[in-house]
Amino acid sequence: MSNNEYLPDGCDEEWEFMSRFSLADAPECCICGFKIEVQANGWAEGHNPSPILEHGRCCGVCNDTIVIPARMDILFSALNGGDDNG
């Protein structure tokens, strides 16, 4: 009996390939909880999650979709003198 029947076709192989690298002991994203991916340049330590969280590391997806937009918000708020009437 296999519990992997609901995995999409081809997913198995890719997952095995990836876990053979460093996913097994990769740090987990402090925002979404998934393993932090190794980047093309070999960097595997994730990203600074501030201002979302002040501790831990976050994955590239959260960095791009949550952390960066939050920083932009703060930046634009600062540029507007903290006025939120935007």
Ligand SMILES: [Zn+2]
């Ligand atoms: Zn994440």
